Amino acid sequence: VRAAYLTCRELVELVTEYLEDALAPVDRTRFEEHIMTCPPCRAHLDQMRRTLAVVGRLSEDSLSPEAERSLLSAFREWKRDA
Amino acid sequence: VQRLYACLGEGAVSFLSGVRWPRPGEPNGWLRAGLDAPPHAVRGVPLETLPWWLDEELWEVELDGARTPGERCVLAERARLVARVAEWTPQVAAELVDACARRAAATPYAADVRHYAADAATPAAGAAVAAYVAAHALAGGDATVRTYADRFDEERRWQVEWLKGRLRL
Numbered sequence: 318v319r320a321a322y323l324t325c326r327e328l329v330e331l332v333t334e335y336l337e338d339a340l341a342p343v344d345r346t347r348f349e350e351h352i353m354t355c356p357p358c359r360a361h362l363d364q365m366r367r368t369l370a371v372v373g374r375l376s377e378d379s380l381s382p383e384a385e386r387s388l389l390s391a392f393r394e395w396k397r398d399a
Numbered sequence: 400v401q402r403l404y405a406c407l408g409e410g411a412v413s414f415l416s417g418v419r420w421p422r423p424g425e426p427n428g429w430l431r432a433g434l435d436a437p438p439h440a441v442r443g444v445p446l447e448t449l450p451w452w453l454d455e456e457l458w459e460v461e462l463d464g465a466r467t468p469g470e471r472c473v474l475a476e477r478a479r480l481v482a483r484v485a486e487w488t489p490q491v492a493a494e495l496v497d498a499c500a501r502r503a504a505a506t507p508y509a510a511d512v513r514h515y516a517a518d519a520a521t522p523a524a525g526a527a528v529a530a531y532v533a534a535h536a537l538a539g540g541d542a543t544v545r546t547y548a549d550r551f552d553e554e555r556r557w558q559v560e561w562l563k564g565r566l567r568l
Contacts, residue, residue, distance in 0.1 A: 338439075350451065353454075359520070
């Protein structure tokens, strides 16, 4: 019996684990099968990989005090709104 | 000896792993599992599963060290590119899209083959999409039906034969 084709929604939920090489082999296979046959998901994976390449290098120390204050404020506001 | 291939993006970069394979003649020409790339990324694809992986560049690869069967591929301790299959070009990829569209012409999914292939960023990626959609169409379009898998695989075999003939593999 063929494993069910992954939906685009499921793929999006698995992208981070795929990029971190944390998927079980069977899930990785289903992920790759979908990626090779779905142009929008392929573009999504490409964008995620590029984004991580840029922002994945940012550390707490690299933030200016002003940027840190701004981010903390944004998160506090977000929690208040939730 | 089984011939194995790697389907890579432009510049010999694997779209799936993001890893750039060293090209023939470059120093340290081997891609080593766990060192240069994740273990599952060091692999060769047999001709029988080529339609699953099609991408811009098609290379013949050599594997070395212990081999492990993977899903539609063979994993190895290290691998290297041997020679690029020059016959696999954007034009040939477009020909495969046409061939798949003709195969699926009598199914309810006839228009989908070209439609989804046109969504892809490159002709080669479009060919991979067209090949999948055509197999899905000729399998009946419903994976829950008992005969689906056999018909799907049958169409994949047809695609393998097409590639074998057109690329002289």
